[in-house]
Amino acid sequence: MIRLEKRLAPSKRAQYLNPFLAVLLTMIAGGLMFAALGKDPIAAIRLIFFDPIFSQQFGSFSRPQLLIKSAPLILIAVGLAIGFRAGIWNIGAEGQYIIGALCGAGVALAFYPVEGWYIFPLMVIAGALGGFLWAMIPAILKTRFNTNEILVSLLLVYVAERLLAAMALGAMRNPDIAGFPGSRDLRRYESAHNADLIAGTGMHWGVVAAIIAVIFAYVMMTRHSLGYQVQLAGQAPRAARFAGVSPARLVVICLGISGVLAGLAGMFEVSGPSGQVRIDFASGYGFTAIIVAFLGRLNPIGIVLAGLLLGLTYIGGELSQMMLQLPGAAIQVFQGMLLFFLLALDFQTNYRLRFTKGARA
Amino acid sequence: MILGSIQPAVLIAALMVAATPILLAAIGELVVEKAGVLNLGVEGMMILGAVAGFIVAVQTGNPTLGFIGAAVAGGLLALLFALLTQVLMANQVASGLALTLFGLGLSALLGQAYVGISPPRTPKLDLGPLSDIPFLGRAFFSHDALVYLAIAIVIGVWWFLKYSRAGLILRAVGENHDAAHGLGYHVKRVRALAIVFGGACAGLGGAYLSLIRVPQWTEGMTAGAGWIALALVVFASWRPFRALAGAYLFGGIVVLQLNLQAAGVKIPVEYLSMSPYLITIIVLVFISSGKARGSLNAPGSLNRPFHASG
Numbered sequence: 001m002i003r004l005e006k007r008l009a010p011s012k013r014a015q016y017l018n019p020f021l022a023v024l025l026t027m028i029a030g031g032l033m034f035a036a037l038g039k040d041p042i043a044a045i046r047l048i049f050f051d052p053i054f055s056q057q058f059g060s061f062s063r064p065q066l067l068i069k070s071a072p073l074i075l076i077a078v079g080l081a082i083g084f085r086a087g088i089w090n091i092g093a094e095g096q097y098i099i100g101a102l103c104g105a106g107v108a109l110a111f112y113p114v115e116g117w118y119i120f121p122l123m124v125i126a127g128a129l130g131g132f133l134w135a136m137i138p139a140i141l142k143t144r145f146n147t148n149e150i151l152v153s154l155l156l157v158y159v160a161e162r163l164l165a166a167m168a169l170g171a172m173r174n175p176d177i178a179g180f181p182g183s184r185d186l187r188r189y190e191s192a193h194n195a196d197l198i199a200g201t202g203m204h205w206g207v208v209a210a211i212i213a214v215i216f217a218y219v220m221m222t223r224h225s226l227g228y229q230v231q232l233a234g235q236a237p238r239a240a241r242f243a244g245v246s247p248a249r250l251v252v253i254c255l256g257i258s259g260v261l262a263g264l265a266g267m268f269e270v271s272g273p274s275g276q277v278r279i280d281f282a283s284g285y286g287f288t289a290i291i292v293a294f295l296g297r298l299n300p301i302g303i304v305l306a307g308l309l310l311g312l313t314y315i316g317g318e319l320s321q322m323m324l325q326l327p328g329a330a331i332q333v334f335q336g337m338l339l340f341f342l343l344a345l346d347f348q349t350n351y352r353l354r355f356t357k358g359a360r361a
Numbered sequence: 362m363i364l365g366s367i368q369p370a371v372l373i374a375a376l377m378v379a380a381t382p383i384l385l386a387a388i389g390e391l392v393v394e395k396a397g398v399l400n401l402g403v404e405g406m407m408i409l410g411a412v413a414g415f416i417v418a419v420q421t422g423n424p425t426l427g428f429i430g431a432a433v434a435g436g437l438l439a440l441l442f443a444l445l446t447q448v449l450m451a452n453q454v455a456s457g458l459a460l461t462l463f464g465l466g467l468s469a470l471l472g473q474a475y476v477g478i479s480p481p482r483t484p485k486l487d488l489g490p491l492s493d494i495p496f497l498g499r500a501f502f503s504h505d506a507l508v509y510l511a512i513a514i515v516i517g518v519w520w521f522l523k524y525s526r527a528g529l530i531l532r533a534v535g536e537n538h539d540a541a542h543g544l545g546y547h548v549k550r551v552r553a554l555a556i557v558f559g560g561a562c563a564g565l566g567g568a569y570l571s572l573i574r575v576p577q578w579t580e581g582m583t584a585g586a587g588w589i590a591l592a593l594v595v596f597a598s599w600r601p602f603r604a605l606a607g608a609y610l611f612g613g614i615v616v617l618q619l620n621l622q623a624a625g626v627k628i629p630v631e632y633l634s635m636s637p638y639l640i641t642i643i644v645l646v647f648i649s650s651g652k653a654r655g656s657l658n659a660p661g662s663l664n665r666p667f668h669a670s671g
Contacts, residue, residue, distance in 0.1 A: 145650035158585045166631035332466025339459040343451040
């Protein structure tokens with residue numbers, strides 16, 4: 001008879017091995033799904049995971065895309081992971097991302113057509129502030145009224161989406177082009193454009209911000225007392241309270257950090273790769289970042305790898321849509337499966353299978 | 362006069378229809394949470410139910426089969442959640458989110474060929490002379506069977522939790538799983554059954570959206586209804602009839618908001634359509650604060666994993 005037995009300490013080996021196993025299993029299950037859709041599974045998997053980087057045909061186009069897609073994922077996931085470690089669930093990063101973009105774009109559109117070096121920094125501040133304030137709504141409702149932060153942060157995503165639509169069709173609409181919803185193209189407004197720092201690499205300010213955030217988070221989690229408090233609150237809430245960790249303060253800090261980073265991600269996106277405030281601006285980075293955070297083991301370095309991988313699936317998804325006419329939703333299923341397999345495999349981190357003879361007494 | 366064009370009987374009839382999907386999802390989740398499990402995958406199970414119900418109904422031409430298919434699909438996805446959280450001991454919050462993300466993707470994939478099609482019409486339940494009563498007939502007695510089924514499920518759940526032995530066991534498992542285990546009850550089995558029931562209800566709710574309320578299939582059509590259902594359970598402080606009242610209240614707000622849109626009130630549609638989400642948040646705040654805190658009524662073992670050692 002087989003039974004589960006709790007390990008005395010989590011297995012480090014399983015912890016590091018599981019993400020790789022999960023990716024492998026997702027490739028197999030995804031291949032089966034593609035086969036069911038009547039596509040060649042091997043070609044599809046190749047197209048998603050290898051061709052964006054190694055193919056002669058697409059490589060030159062999609063290699064820079066890797067940084068463009070991964071940077072917002074990493075930026076958001078790093079912030080989310082800090083909260084997840086403390087048991088504070090901000091799942092409304094998508095909303096904070098949208099509001100950050102709206103605030104950043106709002107500053108740019110207010111200054112248009114003035115040119116000046118100070119405009120872009122102001123946009124960065126506005127984006128961070130927008131994300132921060134949007135995240136403070138669930139934080140303050142949690143600390144003042146004990147309202148569930150999961151539900152509030154998520155419901156605010158829908159509010160942010162409606163606000164985005166209202167802005168794209170109303171206040172921020174480009175007055176020069178009648179009939180087309182959407183704002184001015186910030187890529188054509190030099191002071192506001194978040195251009196490639198090295199042309200043709202996809203290396204824009206958002207990538208720089210992501211690198212800084214990863215280093216900052218790593219130092220905080222391993223060297224700063226705040227990181228210790230976060231871990232303590234997540235693993236032993238009672239002990240944390242005895243040690244003088246204020247739960248309310250932690251809620252505000254964790255939601256605040258993730259809000260700032262999500263807001264920044266949105267701002268760098270709207271001023272660079274996307275360029276416009278449009279109804280379809282929100283592309284689900286805020287939700288995919290949750291998968292990135294878990295796949296990266298809530299660890300800043302792991303998140304970089306996980307972010308690059310999921311960024312890759314975004315590009316590969318677009319490629320396979322183009323080349324194999326695979327539906328765009330297939331890649332969403334793919335990402336969902338990845339999280340499923342990871343969660344399923346993780347039981348070996350904390351439990352082990354024991355084979356015993358006969359039935360238990 | 363804008364508001365004068367809104368008839369009370371029509372309004373009541375419309376709010377019952379608007380409330381039914383979230384009521385179905387909420388009553389299912391209520392049972393799940395009473396068993397001590399927090400399943401955040403309601404949105405995912407709902408949308409999978411919406412697409413599955415739609416596909417089955419279109420293929421067979423029979424809406425009843427569609428609803429059955431939706432319940433089965435929701436239940437199957439919930440079974441996956443049960444496997445993750447009860448057998449493999451995965452984190453409930455993360456697993457619920459995974460369920461939602463996966464459900465949204467899978468439904469979009471399955472529903473691709475069904476965009477823009479009309480489903481077979483679900484007939485109204487024939488209640489004979491009752492439907493002819495002025496005002497009351499129009500408001501309460503001219504609906505499809507699902508509206509009444511939802512109410513019947515609420516009554517059934519209330520009776521089950523309050524008076525049946527199995528309901529008592531389920532509540533014991535939810536309040537204190539160690540004690541329930543000590544008494545010899547199968548904590549995981551009870552929880553798994555509750556989870557599947559919750560999934561089937563969420564699936565029904567989703568299919569109500571795609572087959573009756575809208576009625577059409579569009580990607581992401583649940584638009585947060587599953588999350589509102591989760592909030593509704595908190596609002597109801599885990600009491601079935603309060604969930605019913607809350608759902609109808611919420612349905613009223615949605616209908617009023619839609620009527621205001623149709624009547625051409627000078628507020629952009631985008632702002633009006635924020636109102637259901639904002640009102641849900643405001644209500645949550647009221648419920649979770651103050652002395653008579655509804656959240657004090659939360660099941661004791663909610664969101665705590667159970668593993669029998671030894």
